Amino acid sequence: MDIDTMAGLALSLGLEGEGARLPAGLAERIEGKGWQVKSGSQPSRLVDRYARIGPDGVGFLELGKLPGHVEPTVSVAFRYVLEGFRRPGWSVVADLAAGTRQPMFGWARFARTVLVVADASSKSTLTARRLVKAGVGTHLVANKVQSPADLQAIQDAVPLPLLAWIPFDSGFADAEAHGRAAIDTDPRGPAVCAVGKLATRLLELAA
Amino acid sequence: MKVAVIGKGGSGKTAIAGMLARAFARAGHDVIALDCDANPNLGISLGIGLEATERLAAIRQSLDDGGTEHAPGVEELLERFGVAAPDGVRLAVVTQIDQPNPG
Numbered sequence: 512m513d514i515d516t517m518a519g520l521a522l523s524l525g526l527e528g529e530g531a532r533l534p535a536g537l538a539e540r541i542e543g544k545g546w547q548v549k550s551g552s553q554p555s556r557l558v559d560r561y562a563r564i565g566p567d568g569v570g571f572l573e574l575g576k577l578p579g580h581v582e583p584t585v586s587v588a589f590r591y592v593l594e595g596f597r598r599p600g601w602s603v604v605a606d607l608a609a610g611t612r613q614p615m616f617g618w619a620r621f622a623r624t625v626l627v628v629a630d631a632s633s634k635s636t637l638t639a640r641r642l643v644k645a646g647v648g649t650h651l652v653a654n655k656v657q658s659p660a661d662l663q664a665i666q667d668a669v670p671l672p673l674l675a676w677i678p679f680d681s682g683f684a685d686a687e688a689h690g691r692a693a694i695d696t697d698p699r700g701p702a703v704c705a706v707g708k709l710a711t712r713l714l715e716l717a718a
Numbered sequence: 719m720k721v722a723v724i725g726k727g728g729s730g731k732t733a734i735a736g737m738l739a740r741a742f743a744r745a746g747h748d749v750i751a752l753d754c755d756a757n758p759n760l761g762i763s764l765g766i767g768l769e770a771t772e773r774l775a776a777i778r779q780s781l782d783d784g785g786t787e788h789a790p791g792v793e794e795l796l797e798r799f800g801v802a803a804p805d806g807v808r809l810a811v812v813t814q815i816d817q818p819n820p821g
Contacts, residue, residue, distance in 0.1 A: 517726050609727025610757035615815040633768045634732065634759040640772075641757065645818050 512593055513573035514618050515608040516581065521573070524565045525692030530573045531563035538587035546587040554596035557588065566695065594621040602717075610638060614647040624713060628652045629669055631661040636668035643670055650674040652709065675709035677702050719747075736763025743805035750796060750808050756815045764803040774801065776814040 513520035521530060537557070538548045562570035574589045575581035596603060605622065607613045619625045627648035629639040642648045651671035656662050657679045666673055680702035686693035693703050719742075723735040732755070739751040753760035753774075761771030777799045800810040 610755065611815055612756045615756075615817070616819045633762050637759060637762070637768060637772060638757050641816060645816060647818060 512589075512603060512605045513571070514589075514593070514613060515606055516575060516577045517608065518576060520606040521565075521571060522690045523687065523692055524569055524571060525695050526563060526565040526571055530576065531561055531571050532573055532575055533557060533561050533585050533588045533592070535582045535584050538584040538591070540583075546583065548588055548591045552588065552591075554592040555598055557592050558596055566692070590618070593618075611641050611645070611647075614642055615645060619647060623649070624716065625649045626652050626674065627669065627671055628654050629665050630655040631657075631664045636665060639669040639671075652677065655679040674712060675705060677705045677709075732759050733763045736760055736765070739764060739803075739807045740805050743807045748808075749806070750800070750810065751803065753809065753811045754813075756813055758811045758814055760811075761801075761803070761809055764807055764809055766801065766803050766809065770801070774809075774811045774814075775799065776811040 521527075536549075537552050538546050541547050558570060558572065562572045565571050572589070572592065575585060593603070593605060603621070605619070607618055613619070614625075625648045627639045627642055627650070629635045629651065630653070639648070639651070648671055651665070651669050651673045653662050653665040653673060653676040655678075656665070656676045662676050665676075678701045680693075680697075680700050682697035682700040683693045683702035686696045693700065694706075697703055721735075721738065723731045723738070725731045735751070739749045743749045751760060751764060758774065758776070759771065761774055762768055777795055780799055796808055796810055800808040803809045
């Protein structure tokens with residue numbers, strides 16, 4: 512589920528073409544009760560109807576992309592799906608916008624595991640530390656690690672349990688820069704392999 | 719001259735904004751650098767350092783805390799809440815989200 516209103520997750524998934532958005536009008540504002548999703552719009556039904564199926568069978572749903580306006584009814588319905596979707600054997604992975612705004616407004620609250628991704632730059636670790644101070648984030652993923660000193664710097668700056676570290680990988684960076692999925696273009700690359708191990712670790716934790 | 723720097727996260731906006739502010743100042747201009755990001759990092763790019771950037775108080779939060787009267791104008795806001803950065807740049811953070819919204 513792509514919560515970021517800038518383009519990104521579809522490309523990283525390897526999806527091309529139009530996005531997969533919920534239509535307007537699935538929610539309504541009721542006097543005294545606030546926003547409510549209309550009856551008959553169960554999360555799993557909305558996923559089945561509106562999500563696009565991408566490579567490896569991943570279902571993809573996005574909140575919306577700028578410069579278009581994300582209607583409040585769409586935002587309410589999207590968050591309803593995010594927080595309410597459950598199906599045996601399925602996992603939900605959500606990509607939030609960069610920075611602190613969306614996590615601070617509760618968009619990560621649906622998840623039991625909230626990965627804070629940080630590289631060794633001061634801006635990145637400062638952002639991660641702000642999230643930790645605000646109680647957002649359960650685990651640290653150190654990214655673009657080029658040396659043991661990088662990894663140590665990230666761990667020293669961000670007081671969360673380290674779940675994985677991803678090495679800097681020019682193949683991964685090239686794929687992202689060209690709008691391709693690194694898992695397709697560089698499947699044996701060190702960064703893709705490290706993310707694969709992270710996925711295995713997360714599945715173990717959830718079991 | 720007023721310049722706004724915008725773009726996708728990770729594209730280098732803040733670094734470029736910081737360098738522009740310093741370059742204008744070195745060219746002899748008075749410069750106010752406004753960090754309008756709710757996750758403010760411009761101080762690092764301006765060169766005031768990580769710790770000083772982390773300690774910066776945002777104008778909006780400082781006013782909302784009630785510890786100060788609303789300043790009468792831009793000059794006083796910048797005087798009260800701005801900090802000095804290298805090359806004479808004056809830095810002010812507009813707002814910062816530092817607590818989760820309970821709603």
